[in-house]
Amino acid sequence: MSEQGRRDVRLSSAAAVRLVAGRELTTRLRSKAYRVITLVLVVLVVGFALVMQAVTGSKAPDRIGFLPSAGGLSTVVQAAAGRSGQDVQRVRVQDAAAGRRQVADGRLEALVTGVHGQRVQVVVEKNLDDTLKGALQAAAAQSALDAQITRLGGDPAQVGIAVAKARVHVDALQPPQRFDPQRLAVGSIAGILIYLALIATGQGVAQGVVEEKSSRVVELLLATIRPWQLMAGKVIGIGLVGLLQVVVVGVAGALAGQLSGALDLSFSTTFGAVAWLVVWFVLGFTLYSLVFAGLGALVSRQEDLGGATAPAMMFLIIGYVVGISVLPAAPDNTAVAAMSLVPVFSPTLMPMRLAMGAVPLWQTLLSLALAVAFVPLLVGLAGRLYRNGVVRTGAKVSLRAALRG
Amino acid sequence: MGGTSGGAALEIDRISKRYGDLVALDRMSFAIGAGEIFGFVGSNGAGKTTTMRIALGVLEADSGEVRWAGHPVDFETRRRIGYMPEERGLYPKMKVGEQLVYLARLHGLDRATAIGRTRAWTERLGVAARLDDEVEKLSLGNQQRVQLASALVHDAEVLILDEPFSGLDPVAVEVMGEVLAERARERVPVLFSSHQLDLVQRICHRVGIVQAGRMVACGTVDELRGGGPELVVVDVPAAAPGWSRSVPGVQVVHEEGSRLVLQLDPGLDDQVVLRAAQEAGPVSEFARYRPPLTELFRHVVKGEA
Numbered sequence: 095m096s097e098q099g100r101r102d103v104r105l106s107s108a109a110a111v112r113l114v115a116g117r118e119l120t121t122r123l124r125s126k127a128y129r130v131i132t133l134v135l136v137v138l139v140v141g142f143a144l145v146m147q148a149v150t151g152s153k154a155p156d157r158i159g160f161l162p163s164a165g166g167l168s169t170v171v172q173a174a175a176g177r178s179g180q181d182v183q184r185v186r187v188q189d190a191a192a193g194r195r196q197v198a199d200g201r202l203e204a205l206v207t208g209v210h211g212q213r214v215q216v217v218v219e220k221n222l223d224d225t226l227k228g229a230l231q232a233a234a235a236q237s238a239l240d241a242q243i244t245r246l247g248g249d250p251a252q253v254g255i256a257v258a259k260a261r262v263h264v265d266a267l268q269p270p271q272r273f274d275p276q277r278l279a280v281g282s283i284a285g286i287l288i289y290l291a292l293i294a295t296g297q298g299v300a301q302g303v304v305e306e307k308s309s310r311v312v313e314l315l316l317a318t319i320r321p322w323q324l325m326a327g328k329v330i331g332i333g334l335v336g337l338l339q340v341v342v343v344g345v346a347g348a349l350a351g352q353l354s355g356a357l358d359l360s361f362s363t364t365f366g367a368v369a370w371l372v373v374w375f376v377l378g379f380t381l382y383s384l385v386f387a388g389l390g391a392l393v394s395r396q397e398d399l400g401g402a403t404a405p406a407m408m409f410l411i412i413g414y415v416v417g418i419s420v421l422p423a424a425p426d427n428t429a430v431a432a433m434s435l436v437p438v439f440s441p442t443l444m445p446m447r448l449a450m451g452a453v454p455l456w457q458t459l460l461s462l463a464l465a466v467a468f469v470p471l472l473v474g475l476a477g478r479l480y481r482n483g484v485v486r487t488g489a490k491v492s493l494r495a496a497l498r499g
Numbered sequence: 500m501g502g503t504s505g506g507a508a509l510e511i512d513r514i515s516k517r518y519g520d521l522v523a524l525d526r527m528s529f530a531i532g533a534g535e536i537f538g539f540v541g542s543n544g545a546g547k548t549t550t551m552r553i554a555l556g557v558l559e560a561d562s563g564e565v566r567w568a569g570h571p572v573d574f575e576t577r578r579r580i581g582y583m584p585e586e587r588g589l590y591p592k593m594k595v596g597e598q599l600v601y602l603a604r605l606h607g608l609d610r611a612t613a614i615g616r617t618r619a620w621t622e623r624l625g626v627a628a629r630l631d632d633e634v635e636k637l638s639l640g641n642q643q644r645v646q647l648a649s650a651l652v653h654d655a656e657v658l659i660l661d662e663p664f665s666g667l668d669p670v671a672v673e674v675m676g677e678v679l680a681e682r683a684r685e686r687v688p689v690l691f692s693s694h695q696l697d698l699v700q701r702i703c704h705r706v707g708i709v710q711a712g713r714m715v716a717c718g719t720v721d722e723l724r725g726g727g728p729e730l731v732v733v734d735v736p737a738a739a740p741g742w743s744r745s746v747p748g749v750q751v752v753h754e755e756g757s758r759l760v761l762q763l764d765p766g767l768d769d770q771v772v773l774r775a776a777q778e779a780g781p782v783s784e785f786a787r788y789r790p791p792l793t794e795l796f797r798h799v800v801k802g803e804a
Contacts, residue, residue, distance in 0.1 A: 102607065103575065103578040103579055103606060103607030103653075104575060104607060105578070105605070105606075105607050110605070113601070113604055113605060117593075117601055121592075121593060305590070305591075306590075309587065309588065309589060309590060309591055310584050310585075310586045310587065310588040311588045311589055311590055312588075313552070313555070313557050313582070313584045313588050314582060314584065314588045314589075314602060314649065315605065316556070316557050317555045317556060317557055317577055317578075317580065317582050318577065318578050318602075318605040318606050318607075319605060320574070485557055485558065
């Protein structure tokens with residue numbers, strides 16, 4: 095073909111990376127597996143929020159009936175129940191027979207029929223709820239005490255005020271962190287989510303690399319673009335797909351928790367946890383996907399992938415398992431805090447700790463800085479593995495051979 | 500035919516490649532002219548695929564150079580080469596049309612042109628109806644057609660095809676052959692490897708036979724076929740067996756009933772042989788014998804081994 099008839103076939107690096115990333119995006123977003131998994135995760139987090147709400151949320155107050163003979167107890171019972179966090183609605187019942195019928199058909203939780211000396215008589219359908227029993231017990235004790243105080247010539251009301259004023263003042267030299275159980279739950283969920291997302295996207299990258307190797311399409315691709323362009327495009331494309339999933343699931347869970355009332359955390363706390371989740375997904379994905387791409391390039395068959403990616407998987411799993419088994423019970427564990435600063439563990443541990451709260455600022459910044467500083471190191475390492483492994487088909491390329499080139 | 504006019508377009512110049520102790524290529528050299536179809540034959544492991552991968556830049560040579568139009572093939576010029584790897588090189592789960600457009604764009608075409616070329620080539624190769632199907636759903640023959648389309652879709656200015664005919668039905672072989680001839684008429688140099696020697700003989704302008712990483716014979720089919728000792732085939736059904744032994748300067752190289760293939764000593768006039776045959780009895784066949792490529796190949800490879 096004549097020289098002047100030649101078309102321009104130059105392709106900038108940015109254009110090459112964009113083309114590769116675009117292909118990953120469209121094929122993956124279209125895949126049924128991706129959509130189903132995203133939907134299942136959304137259903138799981140939203141469902142979890144709703145179940146939590148149903149279990150712990152406000153429920154109708156217990157209705158307690160009082161016969162006129164026990165009327166004096168009603169305020170004491172309500173106060174005692176309130177102290178143990180139980181909401182009680184007092185119901186005046188005129189005669190014992192009607193009250194018993196109401197207990198039998200469930201309209202009343204319990205019927206207090208009277209006080210005989212220090213004994214409080216209660217009618218229930220089957221058994222008395224423990225908290226309620228405690229409240230009644232306290233009420234009985236209180237009325238016995240009041241009777242004694244009166245007999246000794248004192249004023250039960252004044253004694254009550256004096257007792258209420260008595261306090262222990264604690265002066266802790268090292269005040270313990272108080273962790274909100276809800277934040278612990280949010281942190282655990284964040285940990286599970288980021289772990290699943292990193293595993294799924296990391297494996298996605300490795301499988302994508304092997305797919306290109308095993309189908310030999312990589313030969314066609316590398317005749318037109320450079321290995322690093324192919325690797326970068328693949329990682330960016332799959333990363334964006336994973337990021338979308340994390341954002342969708344995280345926001346859906348946070349919204350469900352807030353709107354249903356399952357979480358009584360502030361919006362900024364909940365969405366702060368989601369934001370940290372996203373930040374650490376991006377960092378964690380960058381760290382791990384590069385390694386997964388490099389390791390994936392060492393094998394030519396999907397069957398060999400498990401063994402090749404095991405070293406990277408191990409670090410992911412260790413971080414997650416340590417986090418999920420230690421942090422919910424001991425969120426301020428020093429060893430885990432130290433571990434969470436190490437780049438290979440920080441992507442799984444930091445979002446959990448940050449969601450649970452009380453991470454010193456310097457730890458947050460240090461872990462971010464270390465993770466970011468680790469990226470160029472891994473780019474070099476993974477790029478080397480990838481470049482040396484990707485065109486060698488057949489037997490597994492040993493790690494050492496790939497590193498040596 | 501003879502596209503050799505216009506000088507060498509693609510030159511493979513003394514490329515060598517070793518894998519540890521194994522010598523895969525040993526100063527492999529040949530050149531293909533613009534518009535020339537060059538057939539690359541040799542046993543498995545002889546170095547055909549390695550040569551092609553080095554020409555494509557997928558593999559690096561230890562030494563030697565690949566030039567196109569006088570310049571070393573570099574990263575940018577490589578995009579002008581259409582390549583068909585030995586094994587299928589397509590995403591199995593990607594749709595035919597999208598895949599071809601993607602590959603065309605990686606070769607530097609803009610989107611609109613890529614779509615146009617994809618449509619044109621799939622129609623030409625008879626797979627246009629499958630544009631929206633995933634590659635893995637196609638028959639092997641059709642996958643092969645898509646594979647060829649992927650090598651052609653960016654208007655390749657050089658074609659390097661590894662075993663393009665394997666796995667094709669006779670109709671597809673015909674289409675593939677036509678397409679290669681058509682590209683050659685457009686002055687595209689075409690290099691392809693094959694084990695189907697009758698096919699190579701039919702459609703190639705020139706042939707190279709590779710043995711243990713080296714080019715052991717290279718030339719037009721006629722040159723190769725005519726290059727050996729002079730052979731004649733002669734059939735004298737009524738002659739006494741062994742009649743040819745009395746003719747000086749003649750050896751029997753092949754015998755099939757009364758039909759003999761004779762090798763003539765250099766300088767011996769074949770008319771002498773004809774007269775001797777006529778004396779032996781009525782001659783039903785007498786002709787110059789030109790061995791098919793298959794036989795040459797066997798001869799060359801055996802001779803070298």
